[in-house]
Amino acid sequence: MPIKLYGFPPSHATRRAAVIFKELDLLYELVPVDMLKDEHKAAGYLAHQPFGQVPYIDDNGFVLFESRAIARYLVAKYASPQKKSLMPTPADPERFALFEQAASIELGSFDVYMNALSWEVIFKRYSGILTDEAIVADLLKTLNSKLDAYEVLLSKHRYLAGDEVTLAELFHLPFGNTLGTMGYDLLTNSSRPNVSRWWKDISSRPSWQAVKENA
Missing domain, CATH: 1.20.1050.10 (Glutathione S-transferase Yfyf (Class Pi); Chain A, domain 2)
Structure with missing residues (x-):
């Protein structure tokens, strides 16, 4: 089941997260959030991202926001051995x-x-x-x-x-x-x-x- 990426497609932060999915060849489902209509300020959205910003992800019930945190999570959990170098670990x-x-x-x-x-x-x-x-x-x-x-x-x-x-x-x-x-x-x-x-x-x-x- 693809990870859901909730975001405004042209936003810098949403694309910052999306590029990591592409880099890892990891499927995701983009759930558009129309910031021009203030959908990121709606109560349903704020329940998952209380700061009212994009994006956030839902990985089978695990919700995470902040694009850089999302990137680190995706690499830590899903990167192939060849892609692990995207984020060195404290082991080195x-x-x-x-x-x-x-x-x-x-x-x-x-x-x-x-x-x-x-x-x-x-x-x-x-x-x-x-x-x-x-x-x-x-x-x-x-x-x-x-x-x-x-x-x-x-x-x-x-x-x-x-x-x-x-x-x-x-x-x-x-x-x-x-x-x-x-x-x-x-x-x-x-x-x-x-x-x-x-x-x-x-x-x-x-x-x-x-x-x-x-x-």
Whole structure:
């Protein structure tokens, strides 16, 4: 019986979870939640996700929300031996620590600024609110600085946690894609060849291409 993924198909977090299903060749049933109609705020939905956010999964009665937690769960429970490297375990403390470092980098040095930039450039305009260009400029300056640090890391290894792709890379995909659709070349700029090489690598994965537009 497929795992049920409750989410808004174009949302960043829903696609972040969906790409892991695809990466693991794991079947799932997408149960659409229309955020434009506030279905994520309905009582029935809040009973499973009390924060009123997407997505959550129902794996034969086991309910879990937060896209990164979902990703870790899916790998821990369902990954084939060949895919276990997506999430190193404490049995290998050095690789585990490097993975957690990379995952923390994505959350603290990329996601937080991309959330804010998407709000300014996309969601404010969608809501009829004027974009604050000063905030946009400041966010782009910060992101450029963060990606300069990525360049240093990626000059030493193929990926952020070493020479094998991990969940930390895959977590970047939805917002990294949005950065390009907004017209910013921060991930493909020739001044950061290792970041550009890394982004081309991870964004061309078949798992991402399958859910690039919708989960």
